[in-house]
Amino acid sequence: MxxxxxxxxxxxxxxxxxxxxxxxxxxxxxxxxxxxxxxxxxxxxxxxxxxxxxxxxxxxxxxxxxxxxxxxxxxxxxxxxxxxxxxxxxxxxxxxxxxxxxxxxxxxxxxxxxxxxxxxxxxxxxxxxxxxxxxxxxxxxxxxxxxxxxxxxxxxxxxxxxxxxxxxxxxxxxxxxxxxxxxxRGGWLDGLRFPSKAVVTAEGRVLVADTANHSIAEFASDVETLLRRFGDGRRGSVDGAFDVARFAEPSGLTLLPTHVADRVGYHLLIADTANHLLRGVDLRTGAVRTVAGTGRQWRDGDDSGPALDVDLTSPWDVRWWDVAGGVVVAMAGNHTLGLFDPIEGTISRFAGTTVEGLRDAPAAEAFFAQTSGLAVAGDRLWLVDAETSALRYVERDDTGDGFVVGTAVGHDLFTFGHRDGAADSALFQHPLGITVLPDGAIGVADTYNGAVRRFDPDTGEVTTLLRDLAEPSDLVVTDSGVFVVESAAHRLRPLDSGEDDSEGEVVDGAELAVRRPPTVLAPGQVRLTVTFVPPPGEKLDDRYGPSTRLEVSASPPELLVDGGGVGTDLERTVTLASDVEGGVLQVVAQAASCATDAEHPVCRITRQDWGVPVRIESQGAEGLPLVMAGTPAE
Missing domain, CATH: 3.40.30.10 (Glutaredoxin)
Structure with a gap:
């Protein structure tokens, strides 16, 4: 961007x-x-x-x-x-x-x-x-x-x-x-430090991703008595017994169905976010092992295959979904959803293109923006997209063979606020967590609004259940009620929303916009230029074909009249519509470069995604310069 x-x-x-x-x-x-x-x-x-x-x-x-x-x-x-x-x-x-x-x-x-x-x-x-x-x-x-x-x-x-x-x-x-x-580096192991997600076991124990303590805390059903920890509290990536294992900013948690857990030998799956790994925990022995990811962050290329051979990128949440036949992974780092099969030991792209944005479409063509929270309600998977402040869902398409992505609440990368009411006008601000409430409504941890919101799928109405929270990041339903993971207050607290069918209050807040001003461009032909200067000691690598790639699209699509699609030249003339006020130009560029001072040079791919907010005016600029790396112009 x-x-x-x-x-x-x-x-x-x-x-x-x-x-x-x-x-x-x-x-x-x-x-x-x-x-x-x-x-x-x-x-x-x-x-x-x-x-x-x-x-x-x-x-x-x-x-x-x-x-x-x-x-x-x-x-x-x-x-x-x-x-x-x-x-x-x-x-x-x-x-x-x-x-x-x-x-x-x-x-x-x-x-x-x-x-x-x-x-x-x-x-x-x-x-x-x-x-x-x-x-x-x-x-x-x-x-x-x-x-x-x-x-x-x-x-x-x-x-x-x-x-x-x-x-x-x-x-x-x-x-x-x-x-x-x-x-x-930690040291709060007698309490929570910026917890992020939580789940409840069949026995009623509450497992909490204690993110800044780099561990998983297990509480009794009273959500107060700490029973044990998985992880020694120090940042790292170590498998083994519960008291020597290490994590790095763990976040999402999900429990596997019993028949699956019995086959694979672990019950709890953890999104070990900063390690770019999925970790499995045997809740009987406390043993921790890596089950997906290499520890390297995905940059480009294939993201499907044997789970331990595939690079991941900031998995933020995980949820078992019977309809998909595996664990859906909110891959926040590249704006996609993955699908992990614990039995087969494979992971694959489930939805998204890696382009950051909000676009409803068949799963393989949809745009997401930092997928951050997942919840299952029957045949529908609900999710929150943090950067578009959106509540979205995935369900079977009309054929029954594929999946389609839709949006219940949310507009684009730049519009947010705290507004209740009809879904098409409601606003969130960077939500990170989601759950299905006891009454069947969807509860949203509206993180940057410091609130818990309620979306009714039957009426399409949004209300506010609780306000003035310190960065709530998740909700968890227990036998004793609903608890909010109040991250910046380092605690889990009861929702205290009254009866289970309480619909909350209606907040009529203003529509806000991202502070970054849009780029003003002229309608018609605009010259798009992406400049990439290889780092010192490197040169572009064209041994196996073009070393650069450029992909251009727009939201709304009608903003871009001509010049969209994929090509190998980092310069392109695009045509912008004169009857569209503005939108977002989505540009993805990459360049391959290799070291010049070695017999067997190390090569790498530099990739950059931009979501450029633009406004169309007759006196706007006729050029759009973008840069991946370089030194400043005069």
């Missing part, structure tokens, strides 16, 4: 350097509360990470940066610039919760009015900006998957500025950083 000024640096001609704007913000974390300045960091290489807490790609980047921060600890300072997409994300409490939940140890500045975002000409999340020791922008990269490229860029800067005498070595150690690092 990136739009930045085009950068063409494949030529060797010199460029004027661009001075990096000074850091500003309304609050700082991991600095002892003191603001940092580029002037004060002169002599260090500074890596600015423009992120927002609800963006799964931004979460991937946090993991990519950790080894770089360790490798270059004496010369590199990472500063997270938190520029919010949703209204809730702009609050200080929200940023503080995200820093703790995600284990962010480097300095973070809140940019609630997106001032730094605009000064650095950032257009989407995540964007990385490298500032050299003299205070000039040296490199810009959009999206994720740039770890190796950044390593080369930083290494080159170290060599250059050490020779010039402008590099200042010495670990950056603000007063609060050491304490934050210890806190963010």
């Amino acid at each position: 990136l739009l930045t000024p085009v950068v063409s640096v494949e030529q060797s001609k010199p460029r004027a350097r661009v001075r990096a704007p000074e850091l500003t913000g309304d609050a700082w974390w991991n600095t002892g509360g003191e603001p940092l300045t580029l002037a004060g960091l002169r002599g260090k290489i500074v890596l600015l990470d423009f992120w927002t807490s609800g963006c799964v790609n931004c979460l991937h980047v946090l993991d990519e940066l950790r080894p770089l921060e360790e490798e270059f600890a004496d010369v590199l300072v990472t500063v997270g610039v938190h520029s919010p997409k949703f209204a809730h994300e702009g609050g200080r409490d929200s940023v503080a919760a995200a820093v703790g939940r995600l284990g962010v140890d480097h300095p973070v500045v809140s940019d609630p009015d997106m001032s730094l975002w605009q000064q650095y000409a950032v257009k989407a999340w995540p964007t990385l900006v490298v500032v050299d020791p003299e205070g000039y922008v040296a490199h810009v990269a959009a999206g994720e998957g740039h770890g190796d490229a950044l390593r080369r860029v930083i290494g080159d800067l170290v060599a250059l500025h050490e020779e010039k005498g402008t590099l200042r070595r010495g670990a950056f150690d603000p007063s609060e950083a050491a304490r934050a690092a210890a806190d963010n």
Whole structure:
């Protein structure tokens, strides 16, 4: 989801350097509360990470940066610039919760009015900006998957500025950083820390994904007495006994049917989100084992096959669904649904194309946006899409042989709010959890609205059951009632909605929009240009055919009159409709590159997805430049 000024640096001609704007913000974390300045960091290489807490790609980047921060600890300072997409994300409490939940140890500045975002000409999340020791922008990269490229860029800067005498070595150690690092690695094992999902066993015990404690907590039916934990509380990926196993930000949980569990030898399936794995737990012995995923994050290529040979990407929730004959996986990292067969030991794409958006269609053609919560109600699978603030469903199509995706509540990537009433006008804000309530209605953990919402499938009406919660992320139905997983309050609390058939209150909130302004384009022909500059020491790899690929589509489809589809050229002329006010241009680009300094070069694919909000005006621009990686233009 990136739009930045085009950068063409494949030529060797010199460029004027661009001075990096000074850091500003309304609050700082991991600095002892003191603001940092580029002037004060002169002599260090500074890596600015423009992120927002609800963006799964931004979460991937946090993991990519950790080894770089360790490798270059004496010369590199990472500063997270938190520029919010949703209204809730702009609050200080929200940023503080995200820093703790995600284990962010480097300095973070809140940019609630997106001032730094605009000064650095950032257009989407995540964007990385490298500032050299003299205070000039040296490199810009959009999206994720740039770890190796950044390593080369930083290494080159170290060599250059050490020779010039402008590099200042010495670990950056603000007063609060050491304490934050210890806190963010866990240590709350006597209680919950940012729990995310929960399920109930047949015996009435409640299993909770204790996300920031990197473990699964098992409570008695009173939802208070802690019986045991799966995982030792430290971030990692270790199979074995319950007290030595390790997870990384586990989230979704599902129990397998008894006949399936007896065959495969485990009862509980866990979406081990930050490890990009599915883990199985034998609830009798406590043994934990990996059952799907390689530990590598999926970037491109086949995502179907033997489960232990297939890369996954941020599985966020899991749910057994008899109709599909397996476990549906909310693959938040690439905006799809997967299907895991525990008996056959296979996983496959179930729905979605990997394009981020909201499009109802047959399962293989539908668009999703950070699928985050799943629930089964008979022949229908319900789900919440966080980035489109939508409640959606999957069911059999008219032939009975395939599946089709529909939307009950939700509009697009940029519209949200807290509004009840008829489904076609109701609004959510980044919901993460969902369940079927005892009365058959659908309960939604409307995370960024701090509310529990109720959708009645029979009437199509939405109401609010509970408000003023701290980032609720799931709901779980127990014998003693419905409980809310109140993540930022580190607890499970009763829903307290009165009788089971209570319909709640009606909230008439305003329609809000993502803060990022749309790009204004002219109707008619517009030149779309995607620039990719291979990292230092690499070149485009065309040994087996074209090294680049470009796919363009639009929502609504009528926005794009001509120029859609797939091609190999990263430049294309598209024709935009004159009778459509605006929408979203969906652009997917990829490029293959290889190292040039090895007999057997390491090759990789860089892939970037953009969802570019556009508004059509007669005086709009006739060009749309996009960049995957490069250095700034003059």
